[in-house]
Amino acid sequence: xxxxxxxxVITKLMVGFIILxxxxxQFHGDYSPGGGFQAGVIFAAAFILYGMVMGLQNVERVLPPxxxxxxxxxxxxxxxxxxxxxxFVGYNFLDYGALSPAHPEHGQHYxxxxxxxxxxxxxxxxxxxxxxxxxxxxxxxKEDE
Amino acid sequence: xxxxxxxFVLLSLTWLLLxxxxxxxxxxxxxxxxxxxxxxxxxxxxxxxxxxDFSINIFKLLGYFFWLLMEIAKxxxxxxxxxxxxxxxxxxxxxxxxxxxxxxxGKVIFANSIxxxxxxxxxxxxxxxxxxxxxxxxxxxxxxxEEMDRRVKNIESGS
Amino acid sequence: MDxxxxxxxxxxxxxxxxxxxxxxxxxxxxxxxxDFWARLHAASVIESGGMIFLLLGMCLQANDWLIFFKLAFIxxxxxxxxxxxxxxxxKAALSDQSRKNSTKSAIK
Amino acid sequence: xxxxxxxxxxISIILVLLRLxxxxxxxxxxxxxxxxxTMAVILIxxxxxxxxxxxxxxxxxxxxxxxxxxxxxxxxxxxxGTIGDSDKQTSxxxx
Numbered sequence: 294x295x296x297x298x299x300x301x302v303i304t305k306l307m308v309g310f311i312i313l314x315x316x317x318x319q320f321h322g323d324y325s326p327g328g329g330f331q332a333g334v335i336f337a338a339a340f341i342l343y344g345m346v347m348g349l350q351n352v353e354r355v356l357p358p359x360x361x362x363x364x365x366x367x368x369x370x371x372x373x374x375x376x377x378x379x380x381f382v383g384y385n386f387l388d389y390g391a392l393s394p395a396h397p398e399h400g401q402h403y404x405x406x407x408x409x410x411x412x413x414x415x416x417x418x419x420x421x422x423x424x425x426x427x428x429x430x431x432x433x434x435k436e437d438e
Numbered sequence: 439x440x441x442x443x444x445x446f447v448l449l450s451l452t453w454l455l456l457x458x459x460x461x462x463x464x465x466x467x468x469x470x471x472x473x474x475x476x477x478x479x480x481x482x483x484x485x486x487x488x489x490x491d492f493s494i495n496i497f498k499l500l501g502y503f504f505w506l507l508m509e510i511a512k513x514x515x516x517x518x519x520x521x522x523x524x525x526x527x528x529x530x531x532x533x534x535x536x537x538x539x540x541x542x543x544g545k546v547i548f549a550n551s552i553x554x555x556x557x558x559x560x561x562x563x564x565x566x567x568x569x570x571x572x573x574x575x576x577x578x579x580x581x582x583x584e585e586m587d588r589r590v591k592n593i594e595s596g597s
Numbered sequence: 598m599d600x601x602x603x604x605x606x607x608x609x610x611x612x613x614x615x616x617x618x619x620x621x622x623x624x625x626x627x628x629x630x631x632d633f634w635a636r637l638h639a640a641s642v643i644e645s646g647g648m649i650f651l652l653l654g655m656c657l658q659a660n661d662w663l664i665f666f667k668l669a670f671i672x673x674x675x676x677x678x679x680x681x682x683x684x685x686x687x688k689a690a691l692s693d694q695s696r697k698n699s700t701k702s703a704i705k
Numbered sequence: 706x707x708x709x710x711x712x713x714x715x716i717s718i719i720l721v722l723l724r725l726x727x728x729x730x731x732x733x734x735x736x737x738x739x740x741x742x743t744m745a746v747i748l749i750x751x752x753x754x755x756x757x758x759x760x761x762x763x764x765x766x767x768x769x770x771x772x773x774x775x776x777x778x779x780x781x782x783x784x785x786g787t788i789g790d791s792d793k794q795t796s797x798x799x800x
Contacts, residue, residue, distance in 0.1 A: 297563070297684070297685060297688055298542060298545065298546065298563050298564075299546050299549050299550065299560075299563060299681055299684050299685075300681055300684075300685055300777065301488070302490060302542055302543060302546040303546065303550075303677060303678060303681040305482075305483075305488065305490055306490065306677070307674075307677065307678065308479065308482065309445065309449065309475050309476075309478075309479040310449075310452060311770060312474075312475045312478055312479075313449050313452060313453060313471060313472065313475045314456075314766065314767075314770070316467075316471035316474065316475065317453060317456055317457065317468075317471070318763065318767075320464060320467045320468070320471070321457065321459065321464070324458075324459050325760050325763050326760060326761070326763055326764060327763060331767065335767065335770065338770065338771065338774050341774065341778075342773075342774045342777065343482065345774075345777055345778060345781050346777065347482075347486050347488075348486075351482070351485050351486045354485050355478070355481055355482055355485055452670075455663075455666040455670075456666070456667065456670065458663040507649070510645050510646065510649065511646075514619065514642060514645070514646040517626075517638055517639070517641070517642050518619070518622050518642065520638075521622055521623075521625065521626035521629065521630075521639060521642070522622075524629065525629070525630060525631055525632075525635070528635060530632070530634055530635060549680075549684065550677070550680040550681065550684075553641065553680035553681075553683050553684050554641075554645045554676070554679075554680050555645070556638055556641040556642045556645060556646065557638055557641075559637050559638065559641065559683065559684070559687055560684055560687075561684070561687045561688055561691050562688055562691060569691075571634055571637070571687065573635060573638040609706075610706055613706055613707075613709070613710050614706075614709065616710070617709060617710050617713030617714070618713070620713055620714060620717045620744065621713050621716055621717050621720075623717070623740075624716070624717035624718075624720035624721050624724075624740070625717075625720060627720065627721060627724045627736075627737065627740065628720050628723060628724050633730065633732060633733055633736075636724075636733065636736060637736065640736050640737075640739065640740045643717070643740045643743060643744065644739075644740065644743050647747075648743055648747060651710065651747050651751070652747070652750075654710075655750055655751070655754060658754060659759070661759075664759045664762065667759075667762040667763070667766065668750065668762065670766060671746065671750065671762065671765055671766050671769060674766065674769050674770070675743060675746065675769055678769070678773040679739075679743065681773075682739050682772075682773055682776045682777070683736075683739070685776065685777060685780050686732055686735050686736050686739065686776070686780065689732065689735075689780045689783070689784055690730075690732040692784070693732070693784075
C-alpha cells in the first residue's frame with residue numbers, strides 16, 4: 294500500500310471513470326475503434342491500479358481470485374454458447390443470423406455484441422489472474438530467500 | 439445517499455457525452471454499465487474504509503479553475519525564460535509550507551495545483567506540511583503559494 | 598457573420614503555435630538542465646502549458662460536439678493525473694536520495 | 706497548421722528520447738517516459754485531425770490512462786521490489 298495521499302485520492306477518484314470507460318469501449322465496438330480485447334485490458338488496468346495503490350488484500354477482497362478464474366471460463370462459455378445456439382437452430386456455427394431470423398442484420402448486431410462481451414470477460418479475467426499470480430510469486434520467492 | 443446520486447449523475451453524463459450513439463439498446467447498456475460501475479466503487483469504498491469527502495463548492499471550484507489557468511500561463515513564461523537563460527541563472531530551493539485545508543481532497547487539490555504551475559513542484563504531503571521544490575526561489579513565490587492556499591481553502595464549502 | 602469563424606481560426610492558430618513552441622522549449626529544457634530537480638520543472642512545462650494550449654487549439658478546430666467533449670475529457674484526465682504522476686516521481690526520487698545519504702553517513 | 710504541430714511534437718519526442726538514452730538515474734528515465742507519454746497522447750490526437758479521422762481520440766484517452774498506470778507501476782516496483790503488497794517490506798524494515 295502506497296502511503297502517498299495524493300496518489301490514493303486520485304486513484305479513488307479516477308477508478309470509477311476508468312471502469313466506465315472500459316465498459317464504453319466494450320459496447321461501442323462497432324461504432325468506434327476498440328472492442329472486447331481492449332475493453333478487458335482497460336477493465337483489468339483499473340483493478341491493477343487500485344491494487345497497486347490501495348494494497349493487495351483490498352483488491353483481492355473486491356474481486357476474489359476464484360472469481361477471476363471463473364470469469365476466464367465464463368467468457369469462453371458465452372462465446373461457445375452463441376455459436377452452438379446457431380448450430381442447433383439450423384444455421385452454421387457462429388452464424389449470427391440465427392439470433393433473429395426475421396432481421397439478419399439485427400441478429401448480426403446482437404451476435405457481435407455477445408461475442409465481444411465474451412472476449413472482454415475472458416481477457417479481463419486472464420489479465421487480472423496474471424497480475425495476482427505475478428504478485429504472489431514475487432511474495433513467495435522473497436520468503437524463500 | 440447524496441454521494442450516490444452525485445456519482446450516478448456524473449457517470450451518466452460521462453457516458454452520454456462520450457457515446458454519441460443515442461439508440462435504445464446502447465442507452466440501456468449504458469445504464470447497466472453505470473450501475474455496475476457504482477456497484478464496484480461502493481464495494482471498494484466499503485472494503486478499504488476510505489471515502490473521499492466531497493465538501494467542495496462546484497461554482498467556486500470553476501472560478502478557481504480559471505484563476506489557476508491564469509497562474510499557469512504566468513508561471514509558464516517564467517520557466518521558459520529560465521530555460522532560455524540556462525543553468526547558471528536558477529536558484530533552486532526546497533522548503534516547507536503548511537496547508538490549511540480541512541479535507542483530504544482540498545489538500546490534494548492544493549498539491550496538484552502547485553505541481554501544475556511550472557516552477558514549483560510539491561514533493562511530499564504529510565501532516566499538513568507540504569514539501570515544495572522551487573526552480574527560482576524568491577520572496578514572491580512563498581507569497582503566491584500562500585495566496586493559492588487561501589483560495590483552495592475558500593472553495594471548501596463550510597459545514 | 599463571417600467574422601466569428603475567422604476569429605476562431607485565428608485563435609486556434611495562435612494556441613497551436615504557442616503549444617508547439619512550449620513543447621519544443623520544454624523538451625530542450627529537459628535536455629539542457631544538468632540536474633534532475635531542474636528537469637522536473639522543464640517536464641512540467643510540457644505537461645501543463647504545452648498540453649493545455651495544444652488541446653485548446655484542437656478543441657477550437659473540432660466541428661462536432663462529440664469530438665469537443667472527447668478532447669475535453671483527455672484534457673481533464675491529463676490535468677488530474679499528470680501532476681499526480683510527477684508528484685510520485687519526485688517523492689520517490691527524494692526518498693531514494695535520503696536513503697542513499699543515510700547509508701553513506703552510516704558507512705562513514 | 707496541424708503539420709506544424711506534428712513536426713514540433715516529433716522534434717520534442719526526439720529530444721526527450723535523447724534524454725532517455727543519455728540519463729544516468731532511474732528517475733530521469735521515468736520522468737522522460739512520462740513526458741514522452743503525454744506527447745504521444747497529443748500526437749495521436751493531432752494525427753487524427755491531420756488525417757481527417759478524429760475517432761482516434763478514444764485511443765488517445767486509453768494511452769493517457771495506460772501511461773499513468775505504467776508510471777505508478779514502475780515507481781512502485783523499483784521502490785518496494787514488487788507491484789503487489791509491500792507489507793512484507795515494512796515488516797522487514799521494522800524487524
